[in-house]
Amino acid sequence: MxxxxxxxxxxxxxxxxxxxxxxxxxxxxxxxxxxxxxxxxxxxxxxxxxxxxxxxxxxxxxxxxxxxxxxxxxxxxxxxxxxxxxxxxxxxxxxxxxxxxxxxxxxxxxxxxxxxxxxxxxxxxxxxxxxxxxxxxxxxxxxxxxxxxxxxxxxxxxxxxxxxxxxxxxGDPDQRYREDPVRMLRAVRFACKLGFNIESATEAPLFTLGHLLHDIPAARLFDELIKLLHSGYGLAVFEKLRHYGLFGHLFPATEACLTQQHQEFPLTFVSRGLANTDLRLQEGKPTTPAFLFAIILWEPVRLAYERLVADGVAEADAIHAASSAVCSDQQSLVAIPKRFSLPMREIWALQHRLAQREGKRPYRLITHPRFRAAYDFLVLRAEAGEADPELATWWTRFQDASSQERASMTESGGKRRRSRSRRRRRKPADTASEVPG
Missing domain, CATH: 3.30.460.10 (Beta Polymerase, domain 2)
Structure with a gap:
């Protein structure tokens, strides 16, 4: 000591x-x-x-x-x-x-x-x-x-x-971590916040004691994660938590997706999302934990959603069921309060609606209280290669377009969407084969 x-x-x-x-x-x-x-x-x-x-x-x-x-x-x-x-x-x-x-x-x-x-x-x-x-x-x-x-x-x-x-x-790091396992998260937080190294004896137990976090009340872990991930250095924290194997004890469904990632989409998306949140916090711009946790949990939700759609479930029902299942499992580990979990689920639910660009739907959607967050989420998905960049560009243009331009965009946008839908219906087997298991 x-x-x-x-x-x-x-x-x-x-x-x-x-x-x-x-x-x-x-x-x-x-x-x-x-x-x-x-x-x-x-x-x-x-x-x-x-x-x-x-x-x-x-x-x-x-x-x-x-x-x-x-x-x-x-x-x-x-x-x-x-x-x-x-x-x-x-x-x-x-x-x-x-x-x-x-x-x-x-x-x-x-x-x-x-x-x-x-x-x-x-x-x-x-x-x-x-x-x-x-x-x-x-x-x-x-x-x-x-x-x-x-x-x-x-x-x-x-x-x-x-x-x-x-x-x-x-004192003895192993004993001190066992006294309060949250100290593992604090060690990571101070290292990232201050740009410090973790001394070797203090660092060694981080690789082996992550399971002790399961004994911490889920509400307390939420509070600690806000300090970790919503303070301007979330990307560095995410990388270090994964390095020590701690992230998987906090978000097992997301970690399972990251370890079996397809073309690096999940890791790229989460990293870009955390970096974007860090930048906004550093610039003093408004952010919400709802958006942060929507980023972290999106990949397990997306995969569950795509499996349900492939099984013939309607898109709206599929996103609701996928969100409910993932949130229920996550809540026992990290208790996300409803003031954040409900907006988080709205952000997810609006993703498939953003693909509906014909008629009056875009006009109604743009007035939705969560539209801006859902749009930002779509942009991140497009930047990570998981969503269609043209769709994100369309919504960027639509927000600043004149009434005449919007009318033209919704007419042509609807035609493009119907054309893509017909192509998908002609090849249902190919579509299903691309859905991750």
């Missing part, structure tokens, strides 16, 4: 963290705790990001005050959590999370720490700052900024790992 006998103290003149870069609400909490004679430290990702010159997303605080004592200090405080008791201090929509130093006590009747099959299910045993530091997951997340003298405190060699661009566990 990368731990020093005594902490490394870095005085204010020797580091780059300035209070000017810490949120005013976090400073209020830090100073107020100090006024009440409690220790108060900025800790975790906020310290890490400030040292790297990044703008922190959150500012978390560690203290020797218990959650109940924090609530006594702040009237705008709420206590949350049973597994880990935390204090949330509210400033409008801004929430400052305050955690009490965790202790190193072993599980027992005299502690509030419980493990089941090696996994932490409850941990509210409190202790000193040193114990708290060595109970954290990665060294780069165990750095403390002391508001009392503005110094940095490093108990676990985090500063050296930060300079080396290294993600390293505190």
């Amino acid at each position: 990368p731990c020093t006998a005594l902490p490394r103290i870095v005085p204010r003149p020797e580091h780059n963290i300035s209070r000017a870069n810490i949120s005013e609400h976090a400073l209020k909490v830090l100073y107020r705790l100090r006024q009440e004679n409690f220790q108060a430290h900025l800790v975790g990702g906020g310290v890490r990001d400030l040292l790297l010159g990044h703008e922190p997303k959150d500012f978390d605080i560690a203290t020797d005050a218990t959650p109940e004592q924090v609530r006594q200090v702040f009237r705008n405080c709420r206590l949350i959590g049973r597994r880990f008791r935390l204090a949330h201090v509210h400033f409008g929509r801004d929430i400052i999370e305050v955690a009490t130093f965790r202790g190193s006590g072993e599980e027992g009747d005299d502690t509030d720490r419980r493990l089941e099959n090696g996994m932490i299910v409850r941990d509210n045993s409190y202790g000193s700052i040193e114990e708290d530091a060595l109970r954290r997951d990665f060294t780069i997340n165990a750095l403390y900024y002391d508001i009392a003298d503005f110094s940095l405190i490093d108990y676990a060699g985090g500063l050296d790992d930060l300079r080396a661009g290294r993600v390293r566990f505190i």
Whole structure:
């Protein structure tokens, strides 16, 4: 374990963290705790990001005050959590999370720490700052900024790992992953987010312990995947998850398609879709997890849909049945909330309707609330070689066309569609033979 006998103290003149870069609400909490004679430290990702010159997303605080004592200090405080008791201090929509130093006590009747099959299910045993530091997951997340003298405190060699661009566990990696398997996803997230390497001992269990993710509640895995895939570096995360064999434990149906891909369509499509989402996030454009998960799960849905159509099921019924089956299987692994799963299924359902270009259908479709997302989805499919590029081009033109041009396009578009349909009906055997099994 990368731990020093005594902490490394870095005085204010020797580091780059300035209070000017810490949120005013976090400073209020830090100073107020100090006024009440409690220790108060900025800790975790906020310290890490400030040292790297990044703008922190959150500012978390560690203290020797218990959650109940924090609530006594702040009237705008709420206590949350049973597994880990935390204090949330509210400033409008801004929430400052305050955690009490965790202790190193072993599980027992005299502690509030419980493990089941090696996994932490409850941990509210409190202790000193040193114990708290060595109970954290990665060294780069165990750095403390002391508001009392503005110094940095490093108990676990985090500063050296930060300079080396290294993600390293505190303690035995195998044991730490078993305590909380989500830490495997966190290791991948920090490596991709920061552009760091995962230290060899920390990396090795990632290849063998992916099955432990099945013990994590599906709703919690959804939350973790949003952090992983919807933060601007989703493509890198996807590639690394597949490298370690973790992706298949999260999305087994998609992984099965990727390992038996036909002309690289599934992998190209997912990669392009994730890269597109990353770019939009980096440019500050709106995105939705519904579109992201529609990309990831599309290939198993598409294959099931094509099998049903080949068996004579109507297109609308086939896409509904395929979507239901894939979503039902996926929900037990990663619970996608209805506010995302319903729009996701609408995006899929509109794909076959986008091929219907005759008469009034395009005019009705273009007013559909999910039209733009479905159109973007079609464009990605065309770019990946899975859909007809001419169809995507037609819809691009139709959106900006004049009324006269639209009338002409819908008449000719309908003729083209009917012609292609007749060719398919003359060769049903050939069509069926091209449907992946």
